[in-house]
Amino acid sequence: MSSLWHTEFSDSSPVNNEPSTKATSQPPTEEELFYLEWGKETVKSNINIATDVLKQFIAINVVLLGGGAAFLEGSDISVLSRSVILISFLLGLIVSIIGVVPKESKVDFRVPKQIKAHKSKALMKKRCFLYLSAAFTVFGLLMAALVAIGVKLCF
Numbered sequence: 001m002s003s004l005w006h007t008e009f010s011d012s013s014p015v016n017n018e019p020s021t022k023a024t025s026q027p028p029t030e031e032e033l034f035y036l037e038w039g040k041e042t043v044k045s046n047i048n049i050a051t052d053v054l055k056q057f058i059a060i061n062v063v064l065l066g067g068g069a070a071f072l073e074g075s076d077i078s079v080l081s082r083s084v085i086l087i088s089f090l091l092g093l094i095v096s097i098i099g100v101v102p103k104e105s106k107v108d109f110r111v112p113k114q115i116k117a118h119k120s121k122a123l124m125k126k127r128c129f130l131y132l133s134a135a136f137t138v139f140g141l142l143m144a145a146l147v148a149i150g151v152k153l154c155f
Contacts, residue, residue, distance in 0.1 A: 054100045057096040058093060064140065065090055068085055081143070084143055089136070092133045093133075099128075
């Protein structure tokens with residue numbers, strides 16, 4: 001906790017031809033302690049937040065896939081356009097499910113560097129799955145919107 005203290009150094013006049021340094025310290029303020037604790041909690045919760053967002057993408061893509069299949073079936077939208085939209089939602093769903101599934105790995109919990117490397121890698125993978133799922137979902141929504149307003153697509 002001593003690293004949180006504010007230290008100020010000032011040079012005073014030399015005594016016996018040797019410069020002296022005077023240091024003063026003050027404890028961290030309540031606000032600084034609050035933000036330090038908040039930062040620690042944020043870092044620790046990043047993986048859980050990414051997992052929660054992936055779970056929400058699962059729910060969104062299930063609804064979009066089911067609703068799209070039901071509502072697009074009787075429409076005058078081409079089979080290819082309908083397929084592209086539904087496959088996009090299906091891929092978003094698959095990617096989200098893969099991203100939520102926990103992966104086992106060997107980590108020596110007595111070595112902080114291994115724990116940090118493991119957690120950083122896990123967060124990076126979750127974020128990749130999250131971005132990929134979001135891309136498929138947005139692409140499907142964009143295609144559905146374009147088809148709904150009557151834009152003729154190449155397919």
